[in-house]
Amino acid sequence: MDSLVFVQNIKKFCDLKGVKPTVACRESGVGTSFINNVERGQTPSVAKVQMLADYLGVTTSELLGEKTEPTVQDDGLTEGERALMKQFRQLTPEQQDMVLRMVQAAADNQQ
Known part of the structure; x- marks a missing residue:
């Protein structure tokens, strides 16, 4: 996990949602010191990453900045x-x- 990318993505998705990162961390249940802990090198639990991703309405892969291969879109949606x-x-x-x-x-x- 690239902690710099992870923290940048948290801030980006918070901005898109219109909430401050500290508010998102508190309201999602991961704790107000979550970002500081990640910046200091602490690896977050899978459960906490999932809680924050759920709160922000994104996947854990999006939040972590994981590169995924594009899939064929045959869902009938424009x-x-x-x-x-x-x-x-x-x-x-x-x-x-x-x-x-x-x-x-x-x-x-x-x-």
């Missing part, structure tokens, strides 16, 4: 739909519920 899903995953559960209610309301008005 590029726009995939981009929307990526943004949706970065929302809090409450924000996701709000978006789903808005989409449902819009769909109901089409009928």
